[in-house]
Every structure is written in structure tokens, then in C-alpha cells.
Amino acid sequence: MAELKTPQELGTEKIGKLLIRYAVPAMIAMLASSLYNIVDRAFIGHGVGAMALSGLAVTFPLMNLSAALGSMVGVGSGTMISLKLGQKDNESAQKLFGNSVTMNIIIGVSFGLLSLIFINPILRLFGATDVTIGYAREYMTIILIGNAFTHLYLGINCILRAAGHPNKAMVATIGTVLLNTLLDYLFIMVFKWGIKGAAIATVISQVLAFVWQCIQLSDKSELIHLQRGIYRLRKDLVKNIITIGLSPCLMNAAACFVVLLINRGLLKYGSDVAIGAYSIVNSIGFLIVMMVMGFNQAMQPIAGYNYGARQYDRVLRVLYLTMFFGTCVTTLGFAIAEFLPDMCIRIFTDDPELTAIARVGMRLTFLIFPLVGSQMVSGNFFQSIGMPGKSILMSLSRQLLLLIPFLLILPRFYGINGIWYSMPASDILSVILGFSLLIPQIRKLKKQS
Amino acid sequence: MDKHYCICIGRMFCSGGRNIAALVAERLGIKVYDRDLLKKAAQNTGFSEEFFAEADEEKTRKGLRALFMNHLSSNGLSSNYLSNESIFNMQSDAIRHIHEQEDCVFIGRCSDYVLRESDRLLNVFISARTDDRVARVCRHADEGMTPSKALSLIEDIDRKRASYYNYFTGRKWGDSANYDICLNSTVLGFDKCADIIVELAKEKLGI
Numbered sequence: 156m157a158e159l160k161t162p163q164e165l166g167t168e169k170i171g172k173l174l175i176r177y178a179v180p181a182m183i184a185m186l187a188s189s190l191y192n193i194v195d196r197a198f199i200g201h202g203v204g205a206m207a208l209s210g211l212a213v214t215f216p217l218m219n220l221s222a223a224l225g226s227m228v229g230v231g232s233g234t235m236i237s238l239k240l241g242q243k244d245n246e247s248a249q250k251l252f253g254n255s256v257t258m259n260i261i262i263g264v265s266f267g268l269l270s271l272i273f274i275n276p277i278l279r280l281f282g283a284t285d286v287t288i289g290y291a292r293e294y295m296t297i298i299l300i301g302n303a304f305t306h307l308y309l310g311i312n313c314i315l316r317a318a319g320h321p322n323k324a325m326v327a328t329i330g331t332v333l334l335n336t337l338l339d340y341l342f343i344m345v346f347k348w349g350i351k352g353a354a355i356a357t358v359i360s361q362v363l364a365f366v367w368q369c370i371q372l373s374d375k376s377e378l379i380h381l382q383r384g385i386y387r388l389r390k391d392l393v394k395n396i397i398t399i400g401l402s403p404c405l406m407n408a409a410a411c412f413v414v415l416l417i418n419r420g421l422l423k424y425g426s427d428v429a430i431g432a433y434s435i436v437n438s439i440g441f442l443i444v445m446m447v448m449g450f451n452q453a454m455q456p457i458a459g460y461n462y463g464a465r466q467y468d469r470v471l472r473v474l475y476l477t478m479f480f481g482t483c484v485t486t487l488g489f490a491i492a493e494f495l496p497d498m499c500i501r502i503f504t505d506d507p508e509l510t511a512i513a514r515v516g517m518r519l520t521f522l523i524f525p526l527v528g529s530q531m532v533s534g535n536f537f538q539s540i541g542m543p544g545k546s547i548l549m550s551l552s553r554q555l556l557l558l559i560p561f562l563l564i565l566p567r568f569y570g571i572n573g574i575w576y577s578m579p580a581s582d583i584l585s586v587i588l589g590f591s592l593l594i595p596q597i598r599k600l601k602k603q604s
Numbered sequence: 605m606d607k608h609y610c611i612c613i614g615r616m617f618c619s620g621g622r623n624i625a626a627l628v629a630e631r632l633g634i635k636v637y638d639r640d641l642l643k644k645a646a647q648n649t650g651f652s653e654e655f656f657a658e659a660d661e662e663k664t665r666k667g668l669r670a671l672f673m674n675h676l677s678s679n680g681l682s683s684n685y686l687s688n689e690s691i692f693n694m695q696s697d698a699i700r701h702i703h704e705q706e707d708c709v710f711i712g713r714c715s716d717y718v719l720r721e722s723d724r725l726l727n728v729f730i731s732a733r734t735d736d737r738v739a740r741v742c743r744h745a746d747e748g749m750t751p752s753k754a755l756s757l758i759e760d761i762d763r764k765r766a767s768y769y770n771y772f773t774g775r776k777w778g779d780s781a782n783y784d785i786c787l788n789s790t791v792l793g794f795d796k797c798a799d800i801i802v803e804l805a806k807e808k809l810g811i
Binding site: 166234237238239241242243244247391392395402455456459460462463464465538539540541543544547 | 649650651652655672676683684685686687689692693696717718721770771772774
């Protein structure tokens with residue numbers, strides 16, 4: 156959202172060309188963040204063991220919650236800063252930057268401290284058992300100590316994008332992934348530090364990324380740079396940042412709640428191993444979802460601009476094309492999950508019990524995936540054309556509103572498989588909901604064009 | 605020095621700001637941009653006018669919908685041209701564009717902030733006594749308008765204008781520090797207000 160000037164090419168250039176051009180950078184950023192997950196879990200699975208993977212998985216809700224708070228500050232300050240830069244109001248943009256840094260430090264430190272104090276009850280709540288809590292605590296303690304740096308690094312990345320440096324943000328993201336992979340190998344495989352090694356690798360790579368960002372931001376000729384006197388919190392700025400960031404924050408916090416339910420369900424009807432299996436399935440699912448999100452990010456400016464300019468035929472064309480790409484991606488995911496599940500699982504583990512459970516989970520979870528692509532695209536489409544309500548409804552329906560009832564009911568009848576069934580079941584309903592919202596909208600657009 | 609001058613008039617709801625703006629413009633022989641601004645912004649961008657009307661200063665709502673609208677701007681990786689922020693930026697481009705083209709009066713829409721770098725700018729704020737504004741609302745509204753309804757309408761619209769202005773400018777709406785002169789139309793009357801503004805404009809803007 157660097158520049159809000161309206162590039163005319165959005166209204167004239169070939170849709171396919173535009174979509175690809177906008178999708179590539181978004182895709183790289185999305186892939187990087189999901190690769191990060193996969194790499195960490197792969198090293199822990201192979202280098203430490205199957206139980207360590209389950210220990211890692213019970214920390215996800217806590218990590219999600221932390222990410223939710225981070226996204227609040229990141230999105231809020233990013234939006235405000237690009238607004239101010241658009242008005243050439245650099246002074247206000249600087250103050251917003253300073254305030255966001257302070258907010259990140261305060262939230263990062265206090266979240267880290269609070270979670271450290273209550274680490275045992277929190278992990279128990281998220282599904283840790285006597286077997287897994289050791290791993291979870293070992294990992295989380297180090298992550299929480301570095302929590303403020305995680306927030307700073309992610310927050311500044313949002314600001315770099317807002318300030319017109321998406322490439323720098325991307326370098327930081329990719330750099331962290333590469334460094335983390337290297338350190339994971341060194342700490343887990345060579346030094347045999349166990350799950351602690353993965354946490355140390357994560358913290359070190361984020362601290363280094365943060366240092367690199369600070370070097371980038373110390374250039375005084377840049378619009379946004381480190382400067383004295385901008386860090387004192389101002390009530391109105393903090394209020395604006397929180398108001399804007401609240402919506403993404405709540406969406407992320409909702410995800411945390413769902414993971415909590417899934418973990419506890421898997422534990423109740425299955426075992427610790429099932430939680431580890433879920434983390435494998437989840438990593439693959441996340442990768443696929445993120446790739447669709449990449450296309451969604453690309454569709455947004457194209458559909459939005461053309462909708463504003465009333466070129467509805469172009470709006471529909473970009474919608475269809477994105478749906479096609481989205482469906483291709485999710486169908487590919489479906490095919491791999493159904494026909495080559497062991498190949499994916501082998502990335503994470505060789506443990507036969509874990510592999511068996513993950514195989515079942517994978518086949519069931521991805522059952523409806525060929526249809527999910529179009530659901531995700533249409534949810535984002537509503538966001539692109541300025542209808543946030545429907546967009547939020549659609550994205551919450553699949554991941555929350557429709558999923559939770561299934562998660563609570565199905566396991567009572569089908570045991571652990573009921574948890575896996577819940578995902579395709581909520582997928583089906585949300586696909587139906589999606590189309591029942593989208594088709595009238597398409598008709599309306601056709602009539603108007 | 606900028607080629608063209610401009611007078612930005614901020615106003616409380618039903619304080620007579622628009623009437624005063626019209627009088628000033630008539631005396632100086634220039635144009636007033638109120639809603640027309642949205643039309644101009646639409647022409648410049650190729651967007652339809654309704655998007656600008658939707659995001660206009662009195663329309664941004666508090667509560668759930670505001671929270672939803674924020675969802676539109678909620679990612680750093682791609683831009684949403686229909687977000688309130690983007691629409692505001694396009695509208696400000698239109699304000700700057702008009703300011704380069706002609707002398708004029710702008711009503712509201714944060715024009716004082718958008719054009720703050722200009723050296724030929726007069727910032728005015730018009731207020732009026734509340735009872736006077738209530739009476740005006742009742743006079744102009746359809747039947748069935750009661751003073752208590754009028755009062756809550758006034759409070760509502762003022763609050764929306766304030767939150768719009770405060771959000772986009774980071775200043776405080778109606779704060780005398782933002783304006784060159786603040787006039788109370790109940791005390792002075794529309795004509796006198798216009799006289800004062802014109803006189804000041806001639807002196808300050810070198811007309």
C-alpha cells in the first residue's frame with residue numbers, strides 16, 4: 156500500500172499480465188512466512204523427535220495470540236503512516252513510527268513477561284501433557300524472552316512496506332528464513348541442543364533482522380528514520396493505531412481460539428501424537444492457503460480500482476482468473492495430500508505412529524480443498540470491492556463460525572476422526588455460503604456492465 | 605508564492621458556514637467547492653462519485669461498521685483503492701489540483717490541512733450558538749423535526765465531522781490554533797462574517 160496514487164494501467168493493461176505482476180512479490184512474501192514454519196517443524200521433527208513436534212504444537216495458540224497483538228500495531232501504524240506520507244506529512248508519519256516502536260516494546264515485553272509467569276497453566280490449557288510440557292516450556296521460554304524483538308521486527312516490516320520499501324521488507328523476511336534454516340541445522344543437527352536450538356535460532360535470526368532494519372532506518376534522508384523524540388506515546392496516535400489494527404487483531408485471536416479447540420479435542424479423543432500430526436497437516440495447509448492469499452493480494456488493487464472506475468467487465472475477469480489460479484493451487488494441494496501424503500509427512504518425521512495419524516488427518520482435512528480455493532478468493536473479492544462485512548463473514552465462517560460447532564459435535568460420534576471431519580464439513584458449508592453471496596453479486600455486476 | 609489563493613472554511617453543522625462561503629465567493633467572484641469537490645475528484649480519478657460520497661465527512665460512522673471499514677486497509681502487501689484512506693487521498697489530490705487551477709473557497713473536507721503548505725491560504729472556522737443552530741435545523745427540516753431531535757442531529761454530525769477531521773489530519777477539529785480567524789455567526793450575522801473574511805482575505809492574500 157506504498158503509494159495510493161492510482162496507476163492508470165490498472166484500468167487498461169491486460170488482466171492476466173497485471174495479476175501475475177502483482178502476484179509475484181506477494182507470493183514470495185507469503186511463501187517465505189510459511190516456509191519458516193515448515194523448516195522449524197522439519198528440524199524439530201527429525202532432529203529432536205515426534206514428541207517434540209507435539210510439544211511445539213501446543214505453543215501455537217500462544218504464538219498466534221502474540222502475532223495477533225503484533226498485527227494490531229503493524230497494520231494500524233502501517234495504514235496511518237502511508238496515509239500521512241500520502242499527504243506529505245512526514246512529521247506525523249515519524250511520530251507514528253516512534254509510537255509504534257514504543258507500543259511494540261511495551262506489548263512485547265509485557266506479553267512475554269505475563270506468559271512466562273503463567274507458562275505452566277497456559278500450556279496446560281492449550282493441550283500440553285506431562286509428556287509434552289517439557290518440550291513446550293523449553294521452546295516457549297526462549298521465544299518469550301525474545302518476544303519484544305519478534306514484535307519489533309514484524310512491526311518494522313509493516314512500516315517498511317507502508318513507507319514504500321516493500322523490497323527491504325522482503326529482504327528481511329527472506330533473510331530471516333534463510334538464517335533460521337542455517338541456525339536450525341547448526342543448533343539442532345550439529346550441536347544437538349534439542350528443541351531449545353530451534354527457539355534460539357528463531358530469536359537470533361529475528362534480532363539480526365531487527366538490527367539490519369535499524370541500519371536501514373538510520374539513514375536520515377529517508378522519510379521514515381530513527382530519530383530522537385518520536386517515541387513518546389501520544390494518546391490520539393495510540394488510539395488510532397489500535398482502532399485500525401483491531402480488526403486484523405481479532406481475526407488472528409480467533410485463529411488462536413480455534414487451534415486451542417483443535418489441540419484439546421485431539422488430546423481428548425486421541426493422544427499427544429495426534430497434536431503433532433495436526434501440526435504437520437497444518438503446516439502443509441498453511442502453505443497452500445498462503446499461496447492463494449498471494450493471488451488474493453494481487454487481485455485486491457486490480458478489482459478495487461476497476462470497481463471504482465466502473466469497469467465491471469474487468470472486475471469480473473480478474474475475479475474469474477484469480478478463482479482459476481486459486482483453484483489450481485488448492486487442487487494441487489488436494490492431489491498431493493490424497494495421493495502423496497507420505498511424501499509430505501516425511502519432510503517432518505520418520506516416526507511410524509505419527510506418520511500413520513498424520514496420513515489420515517491429511518487425507519480428511521484436504522478433502523474439499525479443490526472448492527476451497529474459490530471460497531477464499533471470493534471472500535477476498537468482497538474486501539477488494541469495498542464490502543468488508545461480507546468478506547469478514549466469509550473468512551470467519553470457514554475458520555471459526557462453522558468450524559467450531561463441528562469441532563464440538565463430531566468428535567462425540569466419530570472420536571478423533573470427528574476432529575478431522577470437522578474441517579471438510581465446515582469447508583463445504585462455507586463454500587455454499589460463499590457462492591450464495593457471490594452469485595447475486597456477479598449477477599448485479601453483469602447487469603450494471 | 606502560489607499562483608492562486610484559497611479560503612478554507614471549517615464549520616459547525618448548521619452554523620451558516622455554507623451561506624457565508626457563498627457570500628464570500630460572490631463578493632470575490634470565485635467559486636465555492638462543497639460537494640462539487642467530490643465530482644471533481646471523481647473526474648480526476650475515473651472513479652464514480654458515489655465512492656467519494658460514501659466516505660464523505662459526515663458519513664464515516666463509529667462502531668462496528670467503522671471497524672469493518674478498517675478491515676479494507678488491513679494489509680501492508682497490497683493496496684485497496686476503496687478504503688477510506690485511499691478515497692481521502694484521491695479527494696486531497698483533487699483539492700490540490702483545484703488550488704493550482706483557480707482561486708476558490710473550500711468548505712470542510714480537511715482542506716485547511718491538505719493545503720497547509722500553501723502560502724496563499726486563509727483558514728476560517730464558523731461556529732454559532734447551539735440554540736440558533738437548533739432553530740435553523742427546525743426551520744429547514746421537514747415537518748416532524750423537534751428541537752430535541754434537532755439537537756441530537758447536530759451533536760451527531762458535529763461528532764462525525766470531528767472524528768473525520770481528527771483522524772485524517774491529526775489535529776483537533778474546531779481548535780482555534782488551526783485557524784486564522786474563528787467567527788460566531790449568531791453574534792455577527794452572515795453578512796458581517798462574510799465582510800470580515802473578504803477584508804482579511806484581501807489584506808492577507810494580496811488579492
